[in-house]
Amino acid sequence: MLRLIQNFLLYIPKDFFYLISKLRIFFKIKQKLYYLKFKPNLIKSPNLEIIKKLDKDGIVEIKNYLSNEEIKYFLKIINKEVKDIFENKYKKSEVYNSEDDGKLVYNVNYNSNNKIYEKLNNDKYINEIISSYVRKKVKPSSTVVELKYGKNKLDELISEHSDDWKYRVKVFFILEDIKKNNTPMRYFLNTHKEYNWKKNHNYLSWAFEATPITPYVFRKIVKKEKIVEKVCTAKAGSLIIADTRGFHGGSVLKSGRRIQFIAIYNPLEKKRFRTA
Numbered sequence: 001m002l003r004l005i006q007n008f009l010l011y012i013p014k015d016f017f018y019l020i021s022k023l024r025i026f027f028k029i030k031q032k033l034y035y036l037k038f039k040p041n042l043i044k045s046p047n048l049e050i051i052k053k054l055d056k057d058g059i060v061e062i063k064n065y066l067s068n069e070e071i072k073y074f075l076k077i078i079n080k081e082v083k084d085i086f087e088n089k090y091k092k093s094e095v096y097n098s099e100d101d102g103k104l105v106y107n108v109n110y111n112s113n114n115k116i117y118e119k120l121n122n123d124k125y126i127n128e129i130i131s132s133y134v135r136k137k138v139k140p141s142s143t144v145v146e147l148k149y150g151k152n153k154l155d156e157l158i159s160e161h162s163d164d165w166k167y168r169v170k171v172f173f174i175l176e177d178i179k180k181n182n183t184p185m186r187y188f189l190n191t192h193k194e195y196n197w198k199k200n201h202n203y204l205s206w207a208f209e210a211t212p213i214t215p216y217v218f219r220k221i222v223k224k225e226k227i228v229e230k231v232c233t234a235k236a237g238s239l240i241i242a243d244t245r246g247f248h249g250g251s252v253l254k255s256g257r258r259i260q261f262i263a264i265y266n267p268l269e270k271k272r273f274r275t276a
């Protein structure tokens, strides 16, 4: 009898267990438990107006957050570091540089410039806003400098996508004006919440890292649901906070460059270097 059971277990294809573990019900339970724990607690925010807008639209801009002196100081440091990276002289932290993407990203860590590190990791005001948004005291899990320099280059983030079904809040510190030609992000307002049209996308992304929402399908959804697309042009010194569960995409760099700090918040993620 034991032998029979042994043989039976041996010959059950691995796929069977694999597929069982991917059942939709498991995802639903996971999602339910996640959202019991993490959900906005708006009154804890140091600024009610900002958090309400973030909760409603999935994105909010805070104008003039950085002073001109700060911007000038940060750009001086960054321009030097970017030059060092291109000349292979930069040793302080991890770097991702792709000529094909026309994009350079480098990590801001303890070895980096102290003022930049502090601004990105220990900005009390921003940390408190995001903490109230996810109902957990959080700091960024990733802090980087990002430079988009390749004109007319496509990278994987150009087309419309959602980063995750779980919270991933990105804070962009704009260091130079972003005009239409400087590859502004496009964000689809109010797509960060749960909708019927997102259900299969969320489930399939979780289970198989797949999505039924191709850019073509997404265009149809935008039209049908009357979703508003916001092109995120911004002035230097602005801060953009985006809940990237919502759909967003890039655009092609037509002239100049785009340079910004990015702090990424994810209540369950350990500190790591993220290039997107």
Ligand SMILES: [Fe+2]
Pocket (backbone or CB within 6 Å): 157, 161, 162, 163, 244, 248
């Ligand atoms: Fe994204």
